Structures are given as C-alpha cells and as structure tokens.
Amino acid sequence: MGAAAVVLVGTLARSRRGHGASAESSTRDVPRLDGTSVVFSNAFKERAGLAFTKVESVPFKPAVRVVGTVAFNPTYVAAIGTRLRGTVRRTYKYEGDRVTAGEPLAEVESADLAEAQSTAIQAEASLRTAEVQAKREKDLLEKSLTTAREAEVAATDLANQNANYKAAQQRVRAFGGNGTFGTFVMRSPIAGHVIERALSPGQSVDGSIVGYRVADLDHLWIELSVFERDLGLVHLDDDVEVSPLAEPGVKIIGKVAHVGEIIDPTTRSTAVRVTVDHPKYHLRQGQSVHATVTTGTASRHALLVPHASVVHVDGRPTVFVAESDTRVKPTTVKLGGSDGASYEILDGIVAGQRVANAGVFALKSELFR
Known part of the structure; x- marks a missing residue:
C-alpha cells in the first residue's frame, strides 16, 4: 500500500472510530471499512444513487475553466x-x-x-x-x-x-x-x-x-483571472465558451485577445482578456460568467474521469475505485489538465478500472462525517 493510501485509510478509520462505527453499522445501513476498502450494501448503493464508469484512454484536449466578469471594450x-x-x-x-x-x-x-x-x-x-x-x-x-x-x-x-x-x-x-x-x-x-x-x-x-x-454593446470584453499553473494552456485566438452564471445553458463564443505578462504575487494569476463580438445574448457590464478556454494545442490520449468522480480528502484528490458492485477502494490520484467536464489522471489508477461517478458525495459524506 502506498504512503498516500495509508494516510487516506488512516483518516477514514479515525473518522469511523470517532463516531462509533461498530455501533452505528449495527443499527444503520452505512458503509464500513474493511481493511483498505469500503463495503456497503445494495440498499445503500441504490439509496445513494451510486454508479460507476470505466476509466479509458481517449483523445484529450485540455481546457481552462474560470469565472470572469463582463466589461466594456474601451475601443x-x-x-x-x-x-x-x-x-x-x-x-x-x-x-x-x-x-x-x-x-x-x-x-x-x-x-x-x-x-x-x-x-x-x-x-x-x-x-x-x-x-x-x-x-x-x-x-x-x-x-x-x-x-x-x-x-x-x-x-x-x-x-x-x-x-x-x-x-x-x-x-x-x-x-x-x-x-x-x-x-x-x-x-x-x-x-x-x-x-x-x-x-x-x-x-x-x-x-x-x-x-x-x-x-457599443456589440463589442464586449470578458476579463478572466487565470492561475499560473494553467497559463501554458492559454494562447492568443483560443476559442472561449462563455455562459452567464444566472443562465448556464446559454453559450456565447469569444476568442482570447490578450494574455497578461505579469503574475500577481498574491493570487499567482494573471489577467486574460476575451473579446465577444455581436453576442446573441444580452450581456451586462459587471456580470459574472463562466468561461471555458479550449486550448489551441494538439489533442493527446489521456486517462479521463468525470469531474463528479473526484473528491478531496485531507486536501488530496481521491476517487473510489470499484472492486465489486458493493466494494470500493478510496484511491489518491494525481490530476493533470481538464477539458471542462473531465479530469486527466496522471497517476493512481489505470485504464480498465471502474470509478464511482454518481452518488460520490453521499458516499464521502457517510465515510468522513
């Protein structure tokens, strides 16, 4: 067992002991720790809506997803x-x-x-x-x-x-x-x-x-703050999909017009400006939006898991790997990039394994209460 897994299981064990795991499991249908794995009943699986997806190596093009603010284009x-x-x-x-x-x-x-x-x-x-x-x-x-x-x-x-x-x-x-x-x-x-x-x-x-x-409201800017770790994925003329926070179903297309040259020493981020010309949806100055920047770099094959599969335990990204229909193993993983819907997995799991992709929050809540 790796050091990260030992720490993770130790954290789980302390959590269960601190709340009377044996007494609780005898009176409630809840997950229980069995060695390094977690066991639960079919009834709990159905109640929590647990579902699994297969990890595969597929074509992957990283994207950067951040929150931005609408501003007037001073031109x-x-x-x-x-x-x-x-x-x-x-x-x-x-x-x-x-x-x-x-x-x-x-x-x-x-x-x-x-x-x-x-x-x-x-x-x-x-x-x-x-x-x-x-x-x-x-x-x-x-x-x-x-x-x-x-x-x-x-x-x-x-x-x-x-x-x-x-x-x-x-x-x-x-x-x-x-x-x-x-x-x-x-x-x-x-x-x-x-x-x-x-x-x-x-x-x-x-x-x-x-x-x-x-x-002229036909020409607007979206001002983004992109973290230093993601700057390598953002380039001039990259496509950007913008959605107002109030209406996530609305999609507005823009392009990266400027990537800042200065890193803020406090936030470790820099300003990225996106131009949106002739938007079909009425945007307002100061409005908050979600922005997904699709990098112009070539796609590559990578192991991907849905965003919903990843939870953080003691600050570590963790997935629940299925060992059977009613048995999972909490596994610390190393994350790479994201395409807005999935995370790239650099280490921790391999292709062919199944990870929980629904009901994950309910599982974590029962284990780490």
Missing part, C-alpha cells in the same frame, strides 16, 4: 465632454437610450463659444477687407500708380489676416461650434447606448466634465 466606448464653460440648455438622451453616430445628446450655452464665434466673424471681415486692398494695390502696381512696397505691404497684410481667420475658425471648432451662435451641441461620435449621463438642464459646467459615455 468601442466614447466619453463626450463639455469642452467649455457654460450652462446646460437641454438634454436629448438618457441612460439606456440608443444613439447613432453624430446624434445630438445635449446643448450647452457658452459665452466662451460666443466670443470665439464673434472673433471668427471679425477675422473673416478683416480678411475680406485685406483681399480687396491687396487686389487694389496689385492693379495699381500694374498701372504704375503705386509702389512695389505698397503692394507688398498689402499682400503681407492679406496673409496675416488669412492666418488670423483660420486660427479663429480652429478655435471655434475646438470649442465644438457647429452652427448655432453661442450653443455647443454635444454629439455622439459612435453608435451605441448611453451608459452614463452627468448633465441636467440648467447645470453650470466647465471644460473638464464628461457629460456622457456611450458604448
């Missing part, structure tokens, strides 16, 4: 700021509203914008005057009615006025001027849904306020 999120000081005149959109690219969100009245627009109007008038003067001086020079210096001065003034006009126009554009005098119309640069609004009519604002956030 498809827009923060629309107020740009300048003023007063909110009107709001058009509210949280949850759908918007198209270029659609108005709110209006802000601003003296700064009005001043910039006035300056641009004055600059345009000065430019037109300079154009007329420069043309006049050019015509007079051709007729030798003025000096070359006067024509040069007029041409230089025209260039200066043109530069002033372009600068004034640029300042108006920077303030978001788009037609209405003294009124800045906030518009969404992308199509999506309003996820945040920080403006109300009559509110005074300055240029540092983010008035709206708009997100």
Whole structure:
C-alpha cells in the first residue's frame, strides 16, 4: 500500500472510530471499512444513487475553466465632454437610450463659444477687407500708380489676416461650434447606448466634465483571472465558451485577445482578456460568467474521469475505485489538465478500472462525517 493510501485509510478509520462505527453499522445501513476498502450494501448503493464508469484512454484536449466578469471594450466606448464653460440648455438622451453616430445628446450655452464665434466673424471681415486692398494695390502696381512696397505691404497684410481667420475658425471648432451662435451641441461620435449621463438642464459646467459615455454593446470584453499553473494552456485566438452564471445553458463564443505578462504575487494569476463580438445574448457590464478556454494545442490520449468522480480528502484528490458492485477502494490520484467536464489522471489508477461517478458525495459524506 502506498504512503498516500495509508494516510487516506488512516483518516477514514479515525473518522469511523470517532463516531462509533461498530455501533452505528449495527443499527444503520452505512458503509464500513474493511481493511483498505469500503463495503456497503445494495440498499445503500441504490439509496445513494451510486454508479460507476470505466476509466479509458481517449483523445484529450485540455481546457481552462474560470469565472470572469463582463466589461466594456474601451475601443468601442466614447466619453463626450463639455469642452467649455457654460450652462446646460437641454438634454436629448438618457441612460439606456440608443444613439447613432453624430446624434445630438445635449446643448450647452457658452459665452466662451460666443466670443470665439464673434472673433471668427471679425477675422473673416478683416480678411475680406485685406483681399480687396491687396487686389487694389496689385492693379495699381500694374498701372504704375503705386509702389512695389505698397503692394507688398498689402499682400503681407492679406496673409496675416488669412492666418488670423483660420486660427479663429480652429478655435471655434475646438470649442465644438457647429452652427448655432453661442450653443455647443454635444454629439455622439459612435453608435451605441448611453451608459452614463452627468448633465441636467440648467447645470453650470466647465471644460473638464464628461457629460456622457456611450458604448457599443456589440463589442464586449470578458476579463478572466487565470492561475499560473494553467497559463501554458492559454494562447492568443483560443476559442472561449462563455455562459452567464444566472443562465448556464446559454453559450456565447469569444476568442482570447490578450494574455497578461505579469503574475500577481498574491493570487499567482494573471489577467486574460476575451473579446465577444455581436453576442446573441444580452450581456451586462459587471456580470459574472463562466468561461471555458479550449486550448489551441494538439489533442493527446489521456486517462479521463468525470469531474463528479473526484473528491478531496485531507486536501488530496481521491476517487473510489470499484472492486465489486458493493466494494470500493478510496484511491489518491494525481490530476493533470481538464477539458471542462473531465479530469486527466496522471497517476493512481489505470485504464480498465471502474470509478464511482454518481452518488460520490453521499458516499464521502457517510465515510468522513
């Protein structure tokens, strides 16, 4: 008997002695320890729903199953700021509203914008005057009615006025001027849904306020935290199956877009980002999901047992190997990878053996109470 098996049987024996195993077994139909094995009746087997499956070497492709959180893809999120000081005149959109690219969100009245627009109007008038003067001086020079210096001065003034006009126009554009005098119309640069609004009519604002956030919910991220031991199985572009915790039957397909370069020294894990484009199911930011990453590595043959077959006794992964229909042997095993439904067994059992795959929890509960 191996050292792990000795410890396991010792633990079982102490558990049974501590609860009066002989007296209990004479009055209740419960499993009992017989050497290194556990014996139970057909009645207990039926009551606990015990069933067994054969261990086989089959093609195996590891998968990593973790819990993740839905987040917005920042590439498809827009923060629309107020740009300048003023007063909110009107709001058009509210949280949850759908918007198209270029659609108005709110209006802000601003003296700064009005001043910039006035300056641009004055600059345009000065430019037109300079154009007329420069043309006049050019015509007079051709007729030798003025000096070359006067024509040069007029041409230089025209260039200066043109530069002033372009600068004034640029300042108006920077303030978001788009037609209405003294009124800045906030518009969404992308199509999506309003996820945040920080403006109300009559509110005074300055240029540092983010008035709206708009997100395209057709493009989302799933943020995963993958343990260091599983990182070798996760690669860029691996397929990922995502299911909301509230609805495990829903399956949404994504792909690994980024594997973190830094291991958290406390959790021994790193961040893995999954992109989900055009999900058929409505996901919400902050929602918890199960994610199964199917590794892109080639499949290999391995011994597999169902997840339900493995229990932990004193921290050791353990399976119940059938010796007969009413006799099992608790056996410590060494686990490898997982495909989301089965564990790979590296040591402890061999192909052809049968292990309990149903009623395992009831068996363990009776033995290790």
